[in-house]
Amino acid sequence: MSRRFTQGSTMMAQGVAMLPRVVLALVALLLLALPRPAAAQSILRDAETEAFFRDMSRPLIEAAGLDPRSVQLVLIGDPSINAFVTGGQNVFVHSGLIIAADNVNELQGVIAHELGHIAAGHNVRFGEGAGPASRISLLSLVGAALAVAAGAGEAGMAILGLGQTAAMGRFLAFTRDQESRTDQAGAIFLSKAGISGRGSIEFFRKLQGQEYRLGIPQDSEYARTHPLSSTRINNLLAVYERDPAWNRPPDKALQARFERIKGKLVGFVEEPRIVMLRYPEGTNTAPALYARAYAWHRSGYPDQAMAEAARLVATAPNDPYFLELQGQILLESGKVEESLPVLRRAAAFAPNEPMILTLLGHALVTSEDAKLQAEAEPLLKKAATLDRDNPFTWYQLGVIYDRRGDKPRAALAAAERFSLEGNAMGAMMNARVAHDGLRPGTPDYIRADDIMLVAGDALEQQRKRKKR
Numbered sequence: 001m002s003r004r005f006t007q008g009s010t011m012m013a014q015g016v017a018m019l020p021r022v023v024l025a026l027v028a029l030l031l032l033a034l035p036r037p038a039a040a041q042s043i044l045r046d047a048e049t050e051a052f053f054r055d056m057s058r059p060l061i062e063a064a065g066l067d068p069r070s071v072q073l074v075l076i077g078d079p080s081i082n083a084f085v086t087g088g089q090n091v092f093v094h095s096g097l098i099i100a101a102d103n104v105n106e107l108q109g110v111i112a113h114e115l116g117h118i119a120a121g122h123n124v125r126f127g128e129g130a131g132p133a134s135r136i137s138l139l140s141l142v143g144a145a146l147a148v149a150a151g152a153g154e155a156g157m158a159i160l161g162l163g164q165t166a167a168m169g170r171f172l173a174f175t176r177d178q179e180s181r182t183d184q185a186g187a188i189f190l191s192k193a194g195i196s197g198r199g200s201i202e203f204f205r206k207l208q209g210q211e212y213r214l215g216i217p218q219d220s221e222y223a224r225t226h227p228l229s230s231t232r233i234n235n236l237l238a239v240y241e242r243d244p245a246w247n248r249p250p251d252k253a254l255q256a257r258f259e260r261i262k263g264k265l266v267g268f269v270e271e272p273r274i275v276m277l278r279y280p281e282g283t284n285t286a287p288a289l290y291a292r293a294y295a296w297h298r299s300g301y302p303d304q305a306m307a308e309a310a311r312l313v314a315t316a317p318n319d320p321y322f323l324e325l326q327g328q329i330l331l332e333s334g335k336v337e338e339s340l341p342v343l344r345r346a347a348a349f350a351p352n353e354p355m356i357l358t359l360l361g362h363a364l365v366t367s368e369d370a371k372l373q374a375e376a377e378p379l380l381k382k383a384a385t386l387d388r389d390n391p392f393t394w395y396q397l398g399v400i401y402d403r404r405g406d407k408p409r410a411a412l413a414a415a416e417r418f419s420l421e422g423n424a425m426g427a428m429m430n431a432r433v434a435h436d437g438l439r440p441g442t443p444d445y446i447r448a449d450d451i452m453l454v455a456g457d458a459l460e461q462q463r464k465r466k467k468r
Helices: 008-031 047-063 095-100 104-120 126-149 153-192 198-213 229-242 252-269 272-278 286-298 302-315 320-332 336-349 354-367 370-386 391-404 407-420 424-437 443-467
Strands: 042-044 072-077 083-086 090-094
Touching: 042 252, 047 072, 047 104, 047 153, 047 252, 047 320, 047 354, 072 095, 083 104, 090 095, 090 104, 095 104, 095 252, 104 153, 104 198, 104 252, 153 198, 153 229, 198 229, 252 272, 252 286, 272 286, 286 302, 286 320, 302 320, 320 336, 320 354, 336 354, 354 370, 354 391, 370 391, 391 407, 407 424, 407 443, 424 443
Parallel strands: 072 090
Antiparallel strands: 042 072, 083 090
C-alpha cells in the first residue's frame, strides 16, 4: 500500500467503512460456487420433452412428498453436464446432461438428487452457511485493521487473507454437507419410487471420469462445493445395492421416450457433422430420424429435412410429436398450406399440448385468411390458458386482435408478452392502453390492472437499483 496510516482511530474508521465491500467480496466468491441464473441461459421448450419430464419425474416427486403440479423441470441450452435448483420448486436440467446420459435411470438419479434440495429447503437455508462465513470474514477484517493500525501492514493483510480463506472454507464445508445429505435423500426417493440407484452410480462414474480427465486432485475436497465423485459413490453404493430395486432395469417405455428426446436434442444443439456421426444415414430409428431431420432443417436443407420427417411419420402416422415436427418443417420452409393439415392432425391427437396448439395457431395466422384467423383464436386462447408462460402465444393473439381492429385487446396481449419477457416498461405502456380502452369490471380490464401493478413494482425496483 502506498499510503501510510499513523493514527489508530483513523484506521479503525477506515476499517468500518470497508465492511460492506468485504462482505460483497465474500458474496462474490460464494456466488462462484452457485449455478448461473436460468435467465442468463437459454430455456429450450419442446412439447414432447416437457411431457416426458413430467411423466419421468412424477413418482420421484411424490416420493419426496412434493406436489407434481408445483414442481417444474426446465431444459436449459447449455453443453455442460449439470442440473440445479433455484427459484422455488424448479429443477433446471442442462442439455449437456441429457446428451451425456445413457439411459433414463441415470437422469432419474440426477432428478432425485435435485428434489432432495427442494425437499430440504436448501435455497431458503443458504444463509445458514453464508452467515457463519460472513461473521468469520468480518472478524478477520477487524483483526487486520488493528494490526495495520499498530503499524504491521503486511501482517494485517495476511490476517485478512486468512480470514477470507477460512470463510470460504466454512461455506464450502456447509455446501458439501448439504450435497452429501441430498445424495442420501435422493437414494430414499428412488427406493420409494421403486427405481434402481444403478443409474445414479453410473452417472457419478461419468463425473469421476471427467474429474480424471481435467486433472482434478482426488485427495482433497477442501476447495470444492461438492464431495468428490469417488466419495459419493462409496457412500451410496452399499445403500443402493441393498435396495430391492437395485437390479430392476429402466422402464422400457420411458427409456424409448428418453432416446427420442435425446435424439431430438442432439439434432437441435449439436453441429450437423456431429449429428451425422452419432446417427449415420441408414439408421432409421426414431431418435436417428429425429436427429437428422433437425440437423438438415437447421442447416438450410429443407428437402432432406422433410424427407427424414416423412420417414418418421411413416413409422407412426398418428404420433402427434412426429406430426408436429413435420408440420414445423413445412411451415418454416414457406409451405404454409401444406403444413396446416399436418398440424391439425397433430393437434387432434394432442388436444391439450399448448405448444402444438400454438404452432397450429401460428400457421393459421401466417396464412392471413380471415376464416383461418377465426379458427386460430380459440386454439391460441386455449394454449394460453394451459400455458401462460409462452410469450409467442400472446404475440399471435395480438396479431389477430390487431388485424381485427381490437386495439385494447391487442395491447393487452402485448402487455402479457412483454411481462413474460421481463420488459416492465413495455408491459406497463401496453397495459395502460388496454386499461383505458376496456370496459371496467371485465376480466380483461382486471387483468390489465394486475399487469400495471406488477410492472409498476418492477419499474420501481429498477429505479431504486439505479440510485445505489
